[in-house]
Amino acid sequence: MEVLYLPEFGQFALILALAMACVQAFLPLIGSFTRQPLWLAYAQPAAWAQFTLLAISFVLLSLSFLFDDFSLAYTAANSNSALPWFYKLSAVWGAHEGSLLLWLLILAGWTFAVSLSRGLPAEVLARVLSVLGFVSVGMLLFVVFTSNPFDRILPRIPVDGADLNPLLQDPGLIFHPPLLYMGYVGFAVTFAFALAALWSGQLDSAWARWSRPWTTSAWAFLTVGIALGSWWAYYELGWGGWWFWDPVENASLMPWLTGTALMHSLAITEKRGVFKSWTLLLAIFTFSLSLVGFFLVRSGVLNSVHAFANDPERGFFLLILLAVTVGASLLVYALRVPNLKARVSYSLLSKDVLLLANNLILVISSIMVLLGTLYPLILDALGSGKISVGPPYFNALFVPLMLLLGVFMGLGPLTDWKQMQWQKLKKKIWLAGVITLVLGFAVLPWVYDGEWHLYVALGLTLVLWIFTTSFRDLWEASRTKKGWLGISRSRLGMFFGHLGAALIVLGVTMVSNYGEERDLRMQIDQPVEVKGYQFTLKKLIHREGPNYIADRAIVEVHNPKGRLINTLTPEKRLYTVRGMPMTQVAIEWGFLKDIYVAMGEELTADAWAMRVHYKPFVRWLWLGALIAALGGVLAITDRRYSSKKAQEQLTAINKGGV
């Protein structure tokens, strides 16, 4: 059968892609030292070729999954002929080897997109592509030598595959890894721009301007990716939590935090030409943290709720890769940065300094997450015992830092660049401040259950503070001839970004303070009560699905007024291929609250241990993340990234340093 030859072509394409990546990395490098424009010109076609080859390789691996080619070790371990086609496809990135290939394909995709961007000087483009080429070479070496998805199991081909992990047989997991990787890998572009700028020594504001849309897109992808992961964990793991401070989650949060800082610091560098060295460092850190996250997740050094391949060889390779990337980029940084001198001044009360404060808080949060994640590893390496760092640590540090960040988030947009009189700022914020304190701190916290809680008051104060100041900023922006329609996309982007953040804070505040989680015994026809809602187990059914058998409970939910609001049908499934049990939760969802029922264990023939959660405002978390990401999209589509006038302005900034 012809199909059987596919994987070899895939492998061949992968190796050719490695060769192309080498061309893309080394020729421009040599060309720039020997000043040969022809060598520089190799970068672009090499990038295109690499992208095409990786795409071929990826498509061939996908075909192996679609056609159930279990002669591939990877397919055999992660797919099954009984899977529906869309899960066969998403199983391609369901485990280590395939997700690496996806990572590479996405890197090549970003590279391709960069190579198409207009208005970038040829020399800059070649340098950027060269740096991206180096990243690709490192990762391709890793795949080809330690994690080849095209490895065959010959001659004894299994009759059927071991199936995709049932937890991953879910629509959320089709999209979560690609989006997350788009984010992680997208920061490679910013990293490449930063290194290219350091390399050439042309550290004007131009590189900041070129980097901005790329950074913002990567950030938007990462935001949606993390939110999707949180949502998936909420309904699929059956625990009802939305964030666990799990090392793998932390791995995605760290680059998100520094990435957020980077987005803001690029804004200062572009507009004002200050903090250049800081911005460069952040660009390096953000991508390095993406790699650190990748290392932590993929090397199996961490004890996580997510189980991953534990292979010392892979871990070692990744560690080397990480050390080389971070070491080399910091070396370039150290050699070049002393030449940087900003000729710009700013006073302590200015948007510049407030943004710097925002940056500091974000970076400190990121360092704190990193410490908490690595601390067990360090202690273990020192032989001081096996420990784990729990959510109390992260909450104790993260919550106050985010409160502080929220204060600046309100002030920042209303402050002028360079300098501002305190009197002028006071005029702008006093109304917002009064509304916030009266409503947020004193009035609203009483509304929900008639009691005042400090944490609710703090959270709501912050939410209102960000709301009111953001609206004030928008209102100021609308006071031009064109009115509300004249507001620029990037200003709107900032508004939605901050609005999203406020909604996330609102969701977190409400669900953490008013949520209720109970594990209880439910017997048929004996109602139990949680938060005023009555839950009655009516029936227990046994049923069979396509690749699982299940116990299903029929649970009637009555609201506090005694009206039947829904009949929920949670299930406990046993996936037969792997013999793996799964909890299928049932959720009555709404904007104001979720009611969440999951089956635990059978106690007697007519009684089950059940988990019932009451989750107020939990959806606002993910909604907030989506709105924030939408803000990112708006900012990218701002006209000044394409218009000619803006280009000229930029040149002026570069010449005069403002």
Add this chain to the structure above:
Amino acid sequence: MTPKRKQKLMLIGLMVGGLSLAIGLTLYALSSNINLFYAPTQIVAGEAPEGAEIRAGGMVVEGSVERDTQSMKVRFAVTDYNQEIWINYEKILPDLFREGQGVVAVGRLNDQGELMASQVLARHDENYMPPEVAEALKLAGEMPEAAPFIRNTSNK
């Protein structure tokens, strides 16, 4: 010193101060929020503190799970094939909890040396063994051959 330099120095000072404060607080928070892992042998030997939050784990002893049908109470024994300890729990056990497999529990020891667990963790993957458990078993010289670190295939 020029005013500009002064300003720069002030900013740098603020940054360094802020950073060191943050790291200090972080380390402090770490020291009060970590849970040490103890193997059954260590707990039986009295090495684990009574009343403090710890983590304990091992293989769930076959046939040891006792479930009260009238409440949520459940208890089971875990072993490192050297000593056993009992773990009491009042919530729903994770899906992948099974007799003969590795688990880790977070909780406090009572005066009978039993762990009153607030959380029981079993992993996503049926072949996965928590590293602490694997190490404890190795130390006790009782590492079962097939169990740990078979290829894991789950992903987030």
